Amino acid sequence: xxxxxxxxxxxxxxxxxTATLTCNYTNYSPAYLQWYRQDPGRGPVFLLLIRENExxxxxxxxxxxxxxxxxxSLFHITASQPADSATYLCALAYNxxxxxxxxxxxxxxxxx
Amino acid sequence: xxGVTQTPKFQVLKTGQSMTLxxxxxxNHEYMSWYRQDPGMGLRLIHYSVGAGITDQGEVPNGYNVSxxxxxxxxxxxxxxxPSQTSxxxxxxxxxxxxxxxxxxxxxxxxxxxxx
Numbered sequence: 001x002x003x004x005x006x007x008x009x010x011x012x013x014x015x016x017x018t019a020t021l022t023c024n025y026t027n028y029s030p031a032y033l034q035w036y037r038q039d040p041g042r043g044p045v046f047l048l049l050i051r052e053n054e055x056x057x058x059x060x061x062x063x064x065x066x067x068x069x070x071x072x073s074l075f076h077i078t079a080s081q082p083a084d085s086a087t088y089l090c091a092l093a094y095n096x097x098x099x100x101x102x103x104x105x106x107x108x109x110x111x112x
Numbered sequence: 113x114x115g116v117t118q119t120p121k122f123q124v125l126k127t128g129q130s131m132t133l134x135x136x137x138x139x140n141h142e143y144m145s146w147y148r149q150d151p152g153m154g155l156r157l158i159h160y161s162v163g164a165g166i167t168d169q170g171e172v173p174n175g176y177n178v179s180x181x182x183x184x185x186x187x188x189x190x191x192x193x194x195p196s197q198t199s200x201x202x203x204x205x206x207x208x209x210x211x212x213x214x215x216x217x218x219x220x221x222x223x224x225x226x227x228x
Contacts, residue, residue: 008152034216043116043202043219044155089154099170100217102147102155
């Protein structure tokens with residue numbers, strides 16, 4: 001079965017630096033990959049979607065890459081701010097209209 | 113728009129009790145789903161619906177029932193609560209044209225359930 005792995009250890013970085021979060025998967029590549037942000041006590045909020053034929057997607061300070069050779073997606077937040085502190089989830093769908101499978105999330109803490 | 117709403121926010125049950133978690137959305141989304149979130153496990157799909165009158169099982173459906181009589185509402189029923197069902201439950205919806213479950217998911221605020 002498909003497995004998704006995100007860093008279980010929290011990522012601590014200094015304000016202004018670039019945060020990089022990793023999402024690794026096994027077996028075959030997904031058709032879509034999504035990233036969500038989750039704050040404590042709240043539901044996840046959609047951030048970005050990238051398709052298997054796209055290498056990179058950007059939105060403001062966010063950038064997502066998708067490497068089907070490495071079976072990995074990287075999520076970058078440039079010029080990070082304390083307000084970016086949250087848990088970030090990746091989610092994969094393995095075919096058009098398929099179910100989303102979520103990773104366990106990585107907690108990011110940005111210190112001023 | 114209120115988006116996706118869930119009630120209650122918190123609930124404590126005793127083993128064997130039944131209850132219904134409510135979920136409603138006002139975005140006219142076709143696709144709705146229920147997830148549970150446990151520490152270190154990620155979000156796991158319980159049941160989903162691609163439209164009124166249509167439901168199907170997800171990854172962890174045992175012990176839960178759903179129905180979808182309207183586009184707006186998608187209640188989740190716990191038939192006989194067990195301590196293993198202690199979790200945070202999220203309802204989500206997406207535009208899901210033609211049932212595309214890969215569309216952006218809009219999540220509710222969650223229900224924190226404890227079963228003693």
